[in-house]
Amino acid sequence: MKLIDLIRLVVNNLNRRKARVGLTAIGVVIGTAAVVILVSLAIGLQMNANEQLYGIGNLxxxxxxxxxxxxxxxxxxxxxxxxxxxxxxxxxxxTPRAIKDLQALPGVVSVIPREYLNAQMYVTYKKMQGYSSIIGVATEDLTTFGLEADQGITGLSRASVVIGPQVAMGFYDPNLRPGQETPPPPDLYDQQIQLTILKYDADGNEIRKNISVRVAGVLAETGAESDWSIYMPLDQVASINEWANGFRVNRNKDGYxxxxxxxxxxxxxxxxxxxxxxxxxxxxTMLDFVQGINNFYTILQVVLGGVGAIALLVAAIGIANTMAMSILERTREIGLMKAVGATNRDVLAIFLGEAAGIGFIGGAGGVLIGWLAGQGLNVVAVVYLAQQAAQQGGMPPSVAVYTPIWLPVFVLLFSVFIGMVSGLYPALRAATMIPVQALKYE
Amino acid sequence: MTPLIQVAGLKRHYQMGGTTVRALDGVDIEIPAHTFTVVMGPSGSGKSSLLYLLGGLDRPTAGEISINGERLDQMDENALALFRRKMMGFIFQSFNLVSSMSAMENVAFPMQFSGIPVMERNQKSLQLLGQVGLADRSGHTPSELSGGQQQRVAVARALINDPQLVFADEPTGNLDTASGVTVMQLLSDLHKSGRTVLVVTHDQRMTRFATHKIFLLDGHIVSEEEYKSATLALDNQGE
Incomplete structure (x- = not known):
């Protein structure tokens, strides 16, 4: 039997039982629509999470x-x-030797030692004070870390620092009296700021060290640690640490x-x-973290898809029932098909095709409804979430429900597959009927 | 010349409620090609069982069935289906037309299993409908046709694959007298055109067209005299 004849016959057979096929297909519509909406929702959530994680650092x-x-x-x-x-x-x-070993690993572009300022400190600009983490890096230019300047340069030198865009936000006036207006955050670019490092001697007396530096550059926002940090050359930070902690580091022995x-x-x-x-x-690496989050959302997709799959399972039982009834009613027709030369395979293909057809009709309807519902939900949810974001701060989401192209294709194929699996038992029964019994069936 | 149909020691027993029904109990038949054979017998004589066994639609309990030199009792389901498609056409008492299809589609129905293009199928179907006098009814569904017309559609369908052998199971059983005669005439025409026709019937009128007659009583073949005296005795008992 040719495929075109099979399809034509299947379409005709489904067409002559419109009401029953329609009702059975509605079950599949509900199941597939649920899968499409729920999985799209999980994907939308993941995309939002990834957007929020945009500044998680260089992967x-x-x-x-x-x-x-x-x-x-x-x-x-x-x-x-x-x-x-x-x-x-x-x-x-x-140690420097170990760094050379790391440098030699295939795929490695750079290996740069880094050290945090490990002492009590604050930053002063005119009358204002702020706190910030100070990072010493053994590179002359922060572009090595994929950082870019919003103002000025990214190069480091002994007399200048490069700061993150949020550093200025933390500045306040310690002598501000109640009722006085809070001054706006200062523009630190190209200004002299003073770093004050504190340590205490054995008697508990405070010793201060002041370092005056110029802000040579302000970094572009990344959403990561660099936004709140002040970058200095590594040697400078290391020597401040040595002063503050009273401990001299031998890099060849102690390493970075x-x-x-x-x-x-x-x-x-x-x-x-x-x-x-x-x-x-x-x-x-932050990639571990991102992968962990992605794994979570993959699990969420599977779980939500599973909820939809329960609806599909119910629909599958409906298909099996419809096909079993249909085969009972058409027993004589099956006998006739066999009498006129249809092989068992032909009969199997016809009934499997009808079951797959119900799956396809339901799947197509479900995909369409699921997609439309997702779009509707997007309009409502994005407006709502944007309001929430405006009230509570943070970025408004660009999308709440996202349906990637593979999802409807997969769901449609899956519903056809579900139809075939449900129809398998009835179709096998039809295919293996003894012709004479089928012809004489009352 | 070897006969077209050869049957030896054919048995068909059924289990029914714990008892064995011997529908056919050792039947030997030889039917030459190009004959019109009528199988007569009362209800339960095994005549329908014989037709279904010869048509490869049922499996014998014992015995051999050869058609055109090929052993049906040794074929698997697939081979039987292909053999039926190539060699045989069937006409049933209750027509067995597909209710959702037009007369033309019903006639063409068997051809789609052989993968013949739809244009060719429809052309041949229309030609056969013309042959049975229903050219103007090709677009009608079975419910729009009379019983006689439906059976003529079924006759056309039996011929669509150009079979050598045509089997008819009580073809006039559901028809009025006039329609029955038309169908008998059609079957006779098939015989005259060179086909081998085997009809299972109650209808005495069919014997007028027969070249061969087989009489069945209780699963056995009997002579015409035995059959007549037995049926006469039954009729007398009835009175």
Whole structure:
């Protein structure tokens, strides 16, 4: 039997039982529409989450900390708790030699030591004060980290710093009296600011060190740590730390506290991260975090899709019932088909085709309704969420429900498949009927 | 010349409520090609069972069935279906037309399983409808046709694949006298055009067209005299 004849016959057969086919297909419509809406919602949520995470940092960067041995731990930057490490019990320090080894790993573009200012401090500009984290980096230009300047330059020198765009927001007037108007945040670009570092001697007396620097550049906003940080050359931060902590660091012996490894592209991040861990260091990349979030949303998609699938399961039972009834009613017709030379395969194909046809009709309707409902929901939800965002701060979402093109295609194919699976048993019964019994069926 | 149909030791037993019904109990038949055979017998004599076995629509309990030299009892379902498609046409008492299809589509129906293009199918269907005198009814569905017309559509359908053999199971059973005669005439014409026709019937009138007669009583073949005396005895009992 030719495919075109099969399709024509299936369409005719479905057409002659419009009401029943329609009612059965409604079950499939509900199931597929539910799958489309719920999965689209989960995808929309994931997209929103990813938008909010836009500033999570450069996904081709790996933060590497030394492993001081004895079961991990030790100082290793702020993310050490969730950093992966291979616990060999041996220490792996980030000495200049180790940095050369990291540099030699395939896919690595740069390895740059980084150190936080580890002392009590504040920043002063004219009458205003602020607090900020100070990061020393062993690079002459912050573009190495993918950072860009909004004002001025990204280059670092001993007499100047580059600050994040939010640093100025934290400035306040400590002598402000109640009732006085809060001054607006200062424009720090190209201004001299003073860093004041504090330490205490053995008797508890405060010792201050003032460093005056010029703000040579303000970074463009990234949404990440750089927004609130002041960048200085590593040596300068290291010497302040030595002064504040009274401890002289020998890099060849003690190594650096943290290095930032940048790889060619984010595809290689995990591979390089694993190699670094294999060398005995602790390594963390924001990609882990993003992947964790993506995994969560994938699970959410599966769970919500599963809820819709329950509706589809009910619809599948409806198809099976309709097909079983249809076969009972058309037993003599099946006998006739066999008498005039239809093989078991022909009969099987006809009834499977009819079941698949019901799945297709329901699937097409469900996809259309699901998509339209998603668009409607988008209009309502985006307006509502934008209001919420305006009231509570934060970015308004661009989309609430998103239907990628693969979803309707998949759902349509799946509903056809569901139809075929549901129709399989009735169709097999039809195909294996003994012709004489079918012809004599009353 | 070897006969077209050869049957030896054919048995068909059914289990019905714990008892064995011997519908056919050792039947031997030889039917030459190009004949008009009428199988006569009262209800329950096994005549329909014989037709369905010869048509490959049922499986024998025992015995051999050869048609055109091929053993039907040894064929699998698929081979039987292909054999029926190529060799046989069927006419049933209750017409068995597909109610949603037009007369033309009903006649063409068997051809779609052989993958013949729709234009060719419809052309041949119209030609056959003309042959049975229903050219002007090709677009009508079965419910718009009389019983006699429906059976003529069924005759046309039986001929669509150009079969050598035509089987008819009580073809006049549901028809009035005049329509019955028309259908008998059509079957006779098929025989005259060179086909082998086998009709299972109660209808005595059919014997006028027959070249061969088979009489069945209780699953056995009997002579015409035995059949007549037995049916006469039954009629007398009835009176």
């Amino acid at each position: 081709s960067q790996i933060n590497v900390s030394p492993n001081y041995g004895g079961g991990g731990g030790g100082y290793g930057g702020p993310m050490v708790q969730i950093a992966g490490s291979l616990d060999t019990g041996e220490s792996a320090l980030l 506290t943290e290095v930032i490894v940048t790889v060619e592209n984010p595809d290689k991040t995990i591979e390089v991260r694993d190699q670094i861990i294999a060398l005995g260091y602790q390594a963390f």
